[in-house]
Amino acid sequence: MIQFPNAKINLGLQLVEKRPDGFHNLVSCFYPVHWTDALEILPTKGEATFTLSGLPVPGEPTVNLCWKAYQLLRRDFELPSIQMHLHKVIPMGAGLGGGSADAAFTLKILNQQFQLGLSEDALENYARQLGSDCAFFIRNRPVLAVEKGDVFQAVDLNLQGWHVLLVYPNLAISTAEAYAAVSPQFPKKSLETLLSQEVSTWKGEVVNDFEKSLFPKYPVLAEIKQQLYELGAQYASMSGSGSTMYGLFRTAPASPLPFPADYSVWQGVL
Template sequence: MITFPCCKINLGLNVVERRSDGYHNIETVFYPIPLCDALEIKLMSNDFPSDVDCDLKITGNAVEGNEQDNLVVKAYNLIKKDFAIPRIHTHLFKQIPSQAGLGGGSSDAAFMIRLLDERFRLNMGIAEMERYASMIGADCPFFITSEPSFATGIGNIFSPAGFLSEKLSGCYIAIVKINVSVSTSAAYKKIVPHHPAKSCKDVIAQPIETWRNNLYNDFEIPAFEEFPALEQIKNKLYEQGAIYAQMSGSGSAMFGIFKEKPQNLATEFPSAFLYSCQC
């Protein structure tokens, strides 16, 4: 059985306060994008010699670290603690860039939970799957339903923002990722938490043309200081006709929203992903 974990972009990202536990409360909007990985599971024979219950093969984009430390395996082990599920072979084809602010790892884990629930008829329900996903990462529960959402807390409290699908209908979203990695923990150390003049939840309800001067990602300033090429990409997206451009999450993927299909995008950014929004 196979599924296709999607990614997300952040529309605005404000770090509003530092918590007593060392984490930060944020405000942001998650919007799902069909730039997807592929995740497949197959039953493992009882005779197959394996020291692990979920063996994982990763192809496509390279992923750092031991495969048994991957969030996909973590999701499997989490479910196996409470359900009698068999050993499996897992194949993850990575297309979503890592360390990009697109939530690829969290999405893979959430879709693994969904896949196990469907394949082995666990009948968990959305709320239960979201509970398991929350044990893996703050944004992981978002990918259980992958619906536009306003996120608060540490990025783990969600409220619907379904009107965005209609607002962006007919637009094009381009995602550009260069070979730059931004450390999230290091980025947080450079930010002074503050409440914005206007919440991103309110800004996204305005016409998209107003977002450029009202919808901000607090991580852009330190990221642009360290990697000027990211700011150059943002400027080029505007030059290409974007009505709004921003860095996603803590970076380093940049995206632009276009009212018309950009004509010279492939020339400027050969590896860019272009998504047509349809309502």
């Protein structure tokens, strides 16, 4: 069975407070986009294997979230050996949740392929053990994410038909680095209220709090954001803890795009 784990963008990201466990409480809207990896899982009579292609993935296969997802379910179910192959397309360290999506889709494929009978709630509980935003990709629909980003609330937001342009400048920013310089605070306006307004009003209002600390350190990110507005974006922002920048457009921006050839660029319709 083959499926295509997709990325997500963050529409606003408010860092509210630091938690006693060292994590941060946040508020963000997670919105799926169609930039995808490819994940294939087949049963085998031999030894279980996990192989990779596409973008190079650091670390041994045993530390990959896909493999961890398989091992997590094996603790509770008698799963057969599998051949698992991941073709990596979504950049890593990019704020797009690609690794989390791969893990969540592993859980969903195993549940479907081997008829484990797990509900979406149960799959989300497994996904939360793998990473804070993994659970989002179980249902894979727009939500308002709160607490560590793993508790979800319904959000009345429909961007269907909007064009999105994602630009990754091949600059990986670790989550630890991104959080090291932030100063959490409660926002003056709730993100839900801000997102209920027209997209054209979001500029300067719907803010990713990581931009304040990361833009001075990586000026290229602010430069890309400005370029997206110059291309006609109604709204532009950094996704997650970086470093992908994205813009929302009424219609596709005109070509050629002004980004270097070594950047990863993807565009499509929401």
